[in-house]
Amino acid sequence: MSENREQSASYAPINRRDMQGDCESCFGLCCVALPFAKSTDFAMDKEAGNPCTNLQTDFRCGTHTSLRQKGLRGCTVYDCFGAGQKVSQATFGGRDWRQAPESARQMFEVFPVMWQLHELLWYLTEAITLQPADSIRDELRRALEETTRLADLDPASLLQLNVAAHRAEVNALLLRTSELVRDEARRQHQGPKGRGMKLGRGADLIGAKLKGADLRYANLRGAYLIASDLREADLRYADLIGADFRDADIRGADLTDVLFLTQMQVNSAKGDAYTKLSPSLTLPPHWSGR
Incomplete structure (x- = not known):
């Protein structure tokens, strides 16, 4: 933790x-x-x-x-x-x-x-x-x-x-x-002041190509991430409250220490055994590699 x-x-x-x-x-x-x-x-x-x-x-x-x-x-x-x-x-x-x-x-x-x-x-x-x-x-x-x-x-x-x-x-x-x-978190990890996507609530990222993206500290509150490619993306310390993860590909992504992620959001995404989650969440049985 x-x-x-x-x-x-x-x-x-x-x-x-x-x-x-x-x-x-x-x-x-x-x-x-x-x-x-x-x-x-x-x-x-x-x-x-x-x-x-x-x-x-x-x-x-x-x-x-x-x-x-x-x-x-x-x-x-x-x-x-x-x-x-x-x-x-x-x-x-x-x-x-x-x-x-x-x-x-x-x-x-x-x-x-x-x-x-x-x-x-x-x-x-x-x-x-x-x-x-x-x-x-x-x-x-x-x-x-x-x-x-x-x-x-x-x-x-x-x-x-x-x-x-x-x-x-x-x-x-x-x-x-x-x-x-x-x-x-940005201060502790010496991230640049502007680091992280400042998108605001409801950002349209449907189908976005974000494989391997550095999304640490991002404001993704209420973002539409439907069918987005987030494979191997780094989402640590991102605010994900209300974000729509339906069919988002988070295989291999790092979602440890994200803020306000729910099991329902996790369940709606596409992940695998290499997706990293916080301890309060579980890998859904229907994910690939499970």
């Missing part, structure tokens, strides 16, 4: 492993609550609130081992940040929507709200461990505590939340964290 990441448990009250989906503890909420449209990611249409035809009575997927072969690649990419088990076991006390059909609609509406809160928890739990952000650590801790409190609300209260406003407040803190960390 980099010197820029604080090890103290007091700075990481949430285990980030718990911020990943645990299907065994969930009532198949992503397979019911969320809609999807027929596309390269899904072989069929499904409306929100309707169970997927592959969902079994035990809430397991009947075609889990062959999802990609059957045109359901999107299912292998998705990660709920642990929102599924939170809603199933905590918010609704372990009573599933089949046992209590009167709660089904509310449960399905709560799930995407919880998903957003848990995504923020993922980012904040990372931000609070970053030593260069020490000057705003108290603000990050308060934001983490408040987001945790919101995630513990009852279903009715969760549906009344202004999640967009809370996201905006947290994002401002995450942006400050990113700037502090990237500036410190």
Whole structure:
């Protein structure tokens, strides 16, 4: 782990492993609550609130081992940040929507709200461990505590939340964290002042040829990296929050010490056993060389 990441448990009250989906503890909420449209990611249409035809009575997927072969690649990419088990076991006390059909609609509406809160928890739990952000650590801790409190609300209260406003407040803190960390990393590694791509949010890099590129310290927040060639690129200390990695080729790329990368982004890219990731992320089983 980099010197820029604080090890103290007091700075990481949430285990980030718990911020990943645990299907065994969930009532198949992503397979019911969320809609999807027929596309390269899904072989069929499904409306929100309707169970997927592959969902079994035990809430397991009947075609889990062959999802990609059957045109359901999107299912292998998705990660709920642990929102599924939170809603199933905590918010609704372990009573599933089949046992209590009167709660089904509310449960399905709560799930995407919880998903957003848990995504923020993922980012904040990372931000609070970053030593260069020490000057705003108290603000990050308060934001983490408040987001945790919101995630513990009852279903009715969760549906009344202004999640967009809370996201905006947290994002401002995450942006400050990113700037502090990237500036410190640039200084420590004696990188030129202007080093790193200063692209800003939403940069269009669809299909970009970036093989072997030095993208350290880059601002890639919300960048469109769809089908880009990032083989063997150096992305250390790049801010990747919200970047679209669908079909981005990151074989052999170095993504250690990147900022705000999620398992869902990793899952959507094309990597291999030589792709370097931070310890909180795992190499997807569908990657080449796995």
